[in-house]
Amino acid sequence: MLLHSLCWLLVGFYSQSSSDTEVFKTPAALLINYFFPVFNLGAGYHSESKAKEYKHVCKRACQKAVDRLRAGAMALEAVTAALTELEDSPFTNAGTGSNLNLSGDIECDASIMDGKSLEYGAVGALSGIKNPVLVARRLLSEAQKGKLSAGRIPPCFLVGTGAQQWALTHGIPPCPSEKMATKFSLSAYKRNKRKMELAEKIETEHHFLKRQRTSSGTVSKYIKVSEIVEPISSSLDTVGAIVVDQEGNVAAAVSSGGLAMKHPGRVGQAAHYGCGCWAENAHDARTYATAVSTSGCGEHLIRTMLARECSTAVQAEDAHQALLEAMQNKFIGSRFLASEDGVLGGVIVLRCCKCGDDQSSENLQALLVEFLWSHTTESMCVGYMSAHDSKAKTHISRLPPGAVAGQSLAIEGGVCRLGATND
């Protein structure tokens, strides 16, 4: 008997812009193995060609994860396989192709969580390693072995050069940074550097001018630099995946190159416990197994602990309504981000429970899986595949024309029943 499993992943990507909260809501739908793309592709910031690349990457990552699941792998291994594929794509802001920081270097964040053991591993500001998720995964499995020599407690979170050293001594090969940079990331860096220099020049001159005018008794009109210099374009296409295996175990992972032109050493949500990903199997106090992965502006996702908030929220009966309220009240309307003029992020959420209409039927061990995504960003690319499917489905969700990114949200989702079959 083989119980089918599901890989569900996200490549969040969006452009930034910054009214009143509007919600574009779809009623949750219960359909077996069906998926609801609700919004048509709007006039987005990303070209159609880039969207095509994203869909390809998503498909390949889903396929890798499902191949592992079909071979009997557990959720943790499958989610690692999906993330590795996503990191290897030069089009995503994770692993190869990551945003460059202020010094022109690549520093990556990644984390992984196993819903069964509740173990967790994370790396932050890691350079010179092709697949940061593999280091996070290894930290998790090393911790599962118990204490180190002389009773030392194994780490769950390593950063910077220490994390790189640890990876190398655990057999993970180094990768020169120049191999991880792409033509696109290098040209974006040069363009962003010019914008920054121009913005700083204008700010300095304006400050000087303002002081002169103020001392002569005339108050200068406030000049908004952002009206003259376009804000830097940051590829926020960080990646994440969530998986449920045939035993109903869940796992989640996330990986990110961080914000473009970030300060060296800056760590975002992808390396932050409870913020980048969350996975928790069902147990006595929890009806549903849940897995969540987030993408977006790290500072916003850290301070709202969005992954864990969404995981807790969807224990409510109506997952769609619960996620909608969480995104409205705990993210866009969060007290922790009251001073922000736009709150940017996206989540993919999976919850599942074992079900059976008839306790004595063959479907006793079937899994009812609800999957949802929501974003306040202009767009988000999602893909999913179950072990029933011959290939992955992908979708680019966009806020409808006129909706303000950072202040509006889109929410969609579907349900599938993964049945037990006799093979």
Place this chain on the structure above:
Amino acid sequence: MLLHSLCWLLVGFYSQSSSDTEVFKTPAALLINYFFPVFNLGAGYHSESKAKEYKHVCKRACQKAVDRLRAGAMALEAVTAALTELEDSPFTNAGTGSNLNLSGDIECDASIMDGKSLEYGAVGALSGIKNPVLVARRLLSEAQKGKLSAGRIPPCFLVGTGAQQWALTHGIPPCPSEKMATKFSLSAYKRNKRKMELAEKIETEHHFLKRQRTSSGTVSKYIKVSEIVEPISSSLDTVGAIVVDQEGNVAAAVSSGGLAMKHPGRVGQAAHYGCGCWAENAHDARTYATAVSTSGCGEHLIRTMLARECSTAVQAEDAHQALLEAMQNKFIGSRFLASEDGVLGGVIVLRCCKCGDDQSSENLQALLVEFLWSHTTESMCVGYMSAHDSKAKTHISRLPPGAVAGQSLAIEGGVCRLGATND
């Protein structure tokens, strides 16, 4: 009119050892400006002379914070002053005197949170800076200024060399590591290194012996290395403080040198949002302002998000009972630490609300402050002082003889009313 304020801080220190959960419980007591040391000093791991030093440090730190509060400073500034003093003491595992890592270097974690703005700043694995809390504080205040040039989002969490560079460019002076190491930390490092080498030698030899015997058909008896080599002694005397100012604003901070012989780049709870400290003023959805700071084994405190859990818990009517249950169910009995044989940590918690028996009385703006502490470690040193007091009170709380650290807890607390007076 001056409304008095309170600084309440902790220097957690304990020895490690590892049965069934026992709770040593004291009923919460409501007494004005009185404080309940419940357990007498037991036969602890630390010498009386060290306990004396701890008390002195606590007193000085309380005094610094209260001096600032008396001068009109807000909670955030006062808590920073307390932490700076605690970091400067060579007896604490924070700033000067921090534990050395596996490479013999000092790498510190620190974070701070302002209950009014809910802003947060943190540094991890930071070397060469005397007062890590000042960097965390500066990150917080820089973020309050809004976006950086060209629309970049300011970081809230920096690590490693990037964090050090950021500190230097923001006028925080460097401090050579050798100035931060003490005679005690250096000798502990040498001792721990010998223990580790001995433990690893025994493990290797035993592994070789076991293989020989197994190949000859005899299975060797399992040797527990910890029965031969004593586990490394780790100074876990990390520091934290929580403050409420005259306006009822709360702030919390925490600083730590991390576990002795930790891997370079390891980041503990002191730099982890929601894990090391938490501060949240009262608002529409929260009756009480709360501030929490934690100390102990970072990995245990991260995975249970103890600071935030305790902050949420004490919104219940009976704060003492709520904290007790949180420590039992969300820490010692946490599903996230099910594989651990001992869960080590301590918290200091403050909650307050504006009160007045008679709405028209002069006490209308008085603050009712409840302060609690709890620990699963052998001992914990706490101190507190209100602006009413001429000097700080300190107390070393210990688990009673026979209680098993990591599986038992102590909880104590008190209440004081900080009244409004006409000055």
